[in-house]
Amino acid sequence: MILTDFFILLRQELLITAIIFGLLIVKLGKDRSNESILMLINLLLLLNLAAGFFCSTEGALFSDMFRTNKLIVLEKNILNLAIWIISLQSYSWLKTHKHVIEFYILLLSALLGMFFMISSGNLLMFYLGLEMSTIPLAAAANFDLSKRQSSEAAMKLIISSAFSSGLLLLGISLVYGTTGTLTLSELSSQMGHNPLQVFAFILLISGFAFKISAVPFHLWTADVYEGAPIAVTAFLSVVSKAAVLFVFVSILYTTFKSLAELWYNLLFLLALLTIIIGNLFALRQDNFKRFLAFSSIAQVGFILIGISGSSQAGTASVVYFILIYVFSNLAAFGVVSLVSAVTGKEKISDYKSFYTTNPMLAWVLTIALFSLAGVPPTAGFFGKFFLLMAGSANGSYWPITIAALNMVISFYYYLRVVKAIFMDANDKPVQKLVVPALPKLALYICVAGIIVTGLWSSVYDYIYSLSPGF
Amino acid sequence: MNLSLLILLPLITALGILVSPGPRQVRLIALIGSIVQLGIACLLLLDYWHERVAGNHAPMLFEFNYTWFAALHINYHIGVDGISIAMILLTASVVVSGILVSWSTEKLSKEFFFLLILLSLGAYGFFISLDLFTLFFFLEIAVIPKFLLIGIWGSGKKEYSAMKLALLLMAGSALVFVGLMGMYVTTHSFDILQISQMHIPIEVQKFFFPFAFLGFGIFAALFPFHTWVPDGHASAPTAASMFLAGISMKLGGYGCLRVATFLMPDAAHAYSWIIILLATIAIIYGAFATMMQTDLKYINAYSSVSHCGFVILGIGMLTQTSINGAVLQMVSHGLMTALFFAAIGMIYSRTHTRMVAQLGGLLKVMPFISTLFVIAGLCSLGLPGLSGFVAEMTVFMGSWQNPDAMYRLATILACASIVVTAVYILRAAGKTVMGPISDSYTHLTDATWNEKLAATILVMGIVIIGVAPFLINQLITPGTENIMQQVGKAITLK
Numbered sequence: 001m002i003l004t005d006f007f008i009l010l011r012q013e014l015l016i017t018a019i020i021f022g023l024l025i026v027k028l029g030k031d032r033s034n035e036s037i038l039m040l041i042n043l044l045l046l047l048n049l050a051a052g053f054f055c056s057t058e059g060a061l062f063s064d065m066f067r068t069n070k071l072i073v074l075e076k077n078i079l080n081l082a083i084w085i086i087s088l089q090s091y092s093w094l095k096t097h098k099h100v101i102e103f104y105i106l107l108l109s110a111l112l113g114m115f116f117m118i119s120s121g122n123l124l125m126f127y128l129g130l131e132m133s134t135i136p137l138a139a140a141a142n143f144d145l146s147k148r149q150s151s152e153a154a155m156k157l158i159i160s161s162a163f164s165s166g167l168l169l170l171g172i173s174l175v176y177g178t179t180g181t182l183t184l185s186e187l188s189s190q191m192g193h194n195p196l197q198v199f200a201f202i203l204l205i206s207g208f209a210f211k212i213s214a215v216p217f218h219l220w221t222a223d224v225y226e227g228a229p230i231a232v233t234a235f236l237s238v239v240s241k242a243a244v245l246f247v248f249v250s251i252l253y254t255t256f257k258s259l260a261e262l263w264y265n266l267l268f269l270l271a272l273l274t275i276i277i278g279n280l281f282a283l284r285q286d287n288f289k290r291f292l293a294f295s296s297i298a299q300v301g302f303i304l305i306g307i308s309g310s311s312q313a314g315t316a317s318v319v320y321f322i323l324i325y326v327f328s329n330l331a332a333f334g335v336v337s338l339v340s341a342v343t344g345k346e347k348i349s350d351y352k353s354f355y356t357t358n359p360m361l362a363w364v365l366t367i368a369l370f371s372l373a374g375v376p377p378t379a380g381f382f383g384k385f386f387l388l389m390a391g392s393a394n395g396s397y398w399p400i401t402i403a404a405l406n407m408v409i410s411f412y413y414y415l416r417v418v419k420a421i422f423m424d425a426n427d428k429p430v431q432k433l434v435v436p437a438l439p440k441l442a443l444y445i446c447v448a449g450i451i452v453t454g455l456w457s458s459v460y461d462y463i464y465s466l467s468p469g470f
Numbered sequence: 471m472n473l474s475l476l477i478l479l480p481l482i483t484a485l486g487i488l489v490s491p492g493p494r495q496v497r498l499i500a501l502i503g504s505i506v507q508l509g510i511a512c513l514l515l516l517d518y519w520h521e522r523v524a525g526n527h528a529p530m531l532f533e534f535n536y537t538w539f540a541a542l543h544i545n546y547h548i549g550v551d552g553i554s555i556a557m558i559l560l561t562a563s564v565v566v567s568g569i570l571v572s573w574s575t576e577k578l579s580k581e582f583f584f585l586l587i588l589l590s591l592g593a594y595g596f597f598i599s600l601d602l603f604t605l606f607f608f609l610e611i612a613v614i615p616k617f618l619l620i621g622i623w624g625s626g627k628k629e630y631s632a633m634k635l636a637l638l639l640m641a642g643s644a645l646v647f648v649g650l651m652g653m654y655v656t657t658h659s660f661d662i663l664q665i666s667q668m669h670i671p672i673e674v675q676k677f678f679f680p681f682a683f684l685g686f687g688i689f690a691a692l693f694p695f696h697t698w699v700p701d702g703h704a705s706a707p708t709a710a711s712m713f714l715a716g717i718s719m720k721l722g723g724y725g726c727l728r729v730a731t732f733l734m735p736d737a738a739h740a741y742s743w744i745i746i747l748l749a750t751i752a753i754i755y756g757a758f759a760t761m762m763q764t765d766l767k768y769i770n771a772y773s774s775v776s777h778c779g780f781v782i783l784g785i786g787m788l789t790q791t792s793i794n795g796a797v798l799q800m801v802s803h804g805l806m807t808a809l810f811f812a813a814i815g816m817i818y819s820r821t822h823t824r825m826v827a828q829l830g831g832l833l834k835v836m837p838f839i840s841t842l843f844v845i846a847g848l849c850s851l852g853l854p855g856l857s858g859f860v861a862e863m864t865v866f867m868g869s870w871q872n873p874d875a876m877y878r879l880a881t882i883l884a885c886a887s888i889v890v891t892a893v894y895i896l897r898a899a900g901k902t903v904m905g906p907i908s909d910s911y912t913h914l915t916d917a918t919w920n921e922k923l924a925a926t927i928l929v930m931g932i933v934i935i936g937v938a939p940f941l942i943n944q945l946i947t948p949g950t951e952n953i954m955q956q957v958g959k960a961i962t963l964k
Contacts, residue, residue, distance in 0.1 A: 392655055397677070404644040404647050407640070408637055408644055418618075422618065424629075460541070464541040
């Protein structure tokens, strides 16, 4: 191993580590105001994001434990972008918080774990990364220190992820027991239809399904999302899911390629269940965070349909959709977190007549919801269209039809919010909010992302050119 | 001529509206933008004429093809034939008069005009698209403005109607989407012209044609999915009703013709009896349902269901004349119904009621508006000299050419509905316009300049088509012949 290789291939991980250490040193120094610390952190995260775009190369380290290529670098950049936006948005909330630095250390450690997970070339490495990304998050979920709900959320998160980790571990050990190796590249040739291997595979899928909260493994999601601070909820619903989905696609498409007929139907089943159940539960929610939780479950269902396409377009449409999902979901969370930070209101019914007092925020929220619903000209339309297109490539039209009709249901509940914002009367609408500069910047970025990512085809073309075939 | 102008100009107008300071500038920008657009549409017509006279017989003119998503074979491919030009002219006239009619909108006028322009943008894009993805993109763009226009500026149970309309149209889009996917997976192309050259296997057509046709049919108020029409139209503000009935329902008819029938002619043949059955039910049911209505807007909305049934009937009959008639009926109904809604809006804004029973004798105080109302009504019942007669007559003649006995029965039934139409139109017009006038209405004023201008544009269209139908017939015939050629291939293959 050459030292330069080490620095170039691992540069994104090293940067995050450096930021974490830097923050620890700042913590040791004399007390500073929260504003200056937040400015510094956001600047560092921006630099971190920018640095990700340089020298992306392919390579492997530590005897294939860690591997990277241009697509993986891009995926990490998407996560970097998401965490930067989340950080900008939580400015109002963190400004008065006592433990800002600790919060960021937790988030960044989780991010670091995700990076190692995405880059893992070995199931053990993958497991390590996954755990490293989950445990700090449970602590972060408890960060609304005065709220009981917040610690409840943390508890639920840690218990449910421990359970899913158990499933994964059992699956991994069975895989090791039947094949004698954990290296992903070697596994692909050794996996067959041996019943034990199939069982191991199903355990692995269940573990994954837990992490991305696919039905029937979704029950923890709503409670955790509702209880956790909004920044953590945003992180869980966007960054965590994105990271696991990235790995999921790559593992299914390479390591478990030989079991394709098996997971093809399994995925459709999971996807349709996820979409339908997610949609039906989202219909009745009044808490905005719970609402977004269930709608994000439904979104994952659509992603699973894209994955089942098993083609180059499959990978590309999944990564592309996640990029769009980052912008749309974070735009929605951005507005919700602003309103919640100032007024403490988190219900959809509190948003009645929101347009009369906060027209700009109302438009941002509306655009975000339309993008989530998949209405043109927002990027969400392109994302969903391409996912379903990838999914239908194999000629499975009935699942696609069911999914397409489910878009109508999801359209209903997104429109319900839009109706509250624009049409419903309210005696006490949310007061006029003053949006600080950083959250405003985050919202601008999200809206620009929602509009540009779809209409400007180079984004998709670029992702497509990086995606591996099947 | 660069067709992208037709999309760019509304886009610029919409952005102009967003940055303009006050309500007066907003409506001025909207009006100027839409008038220029109408000018461009007329120019397009002239250019098209020149090309055809010069001997250019390409199926589509002024084509422009730009690779959008190369990896997925998605292109921004636009081009027009006579049918699209007729639709564009219709859209442009309805937009101008819609904006004129809503000249005095005060509530959130910036948003109002922005959404109107956005809606028209979707329609223009839809009519010029030659790529299924682009077409679908523009089809869906038009859904959201409708929802907001009805929900925010509407009257009555507006939230319910807005939601119902949005969900049904979205369901229509979802079905269309499945149809498009089927064609794409079979042909690996979204290009309408390319797909029409390839022959999609008949089993595939039979599976996907219902999706595409029903999907577009929902937009065109196909029975039994017409239920959004009455509620949506009745709750919408005047301009939105005009846009909905005048433009948006035509998206459906155009889609049924250009996408479903043109690309899957075998299936269109196989299923034509179902289409005709549904169309006949819509025509008769719509007419009788109209008889029972007491609200002017509901009267026009239900009669739209009946009239749009003629469009579907014409498409289902699959003869050259009947398809010509379907296109004529789309244009005629668009103009007529927009005029009707405009007149109803003018009456409502003065009397604050739309109930036929409470109105009467309006001819005495507002002769201009009453005349409009009567013209629209007469056009609707098919008086010779107005566009409705030309269109419906063509549909009937074309339908009769189909020798099948059951099809002829359907034609006869559809013809008979005209009598019902005459009953409800004459009754509504007589009750509203003639008779004694109530004291509370004697001080009302007649139309203002903007309303007069709006109505004049629409009436001109109706009369021109009515008096000189050969003009529009020549315009659309090459396009419909092209579609018939596809259909003919399908028949001979059997």
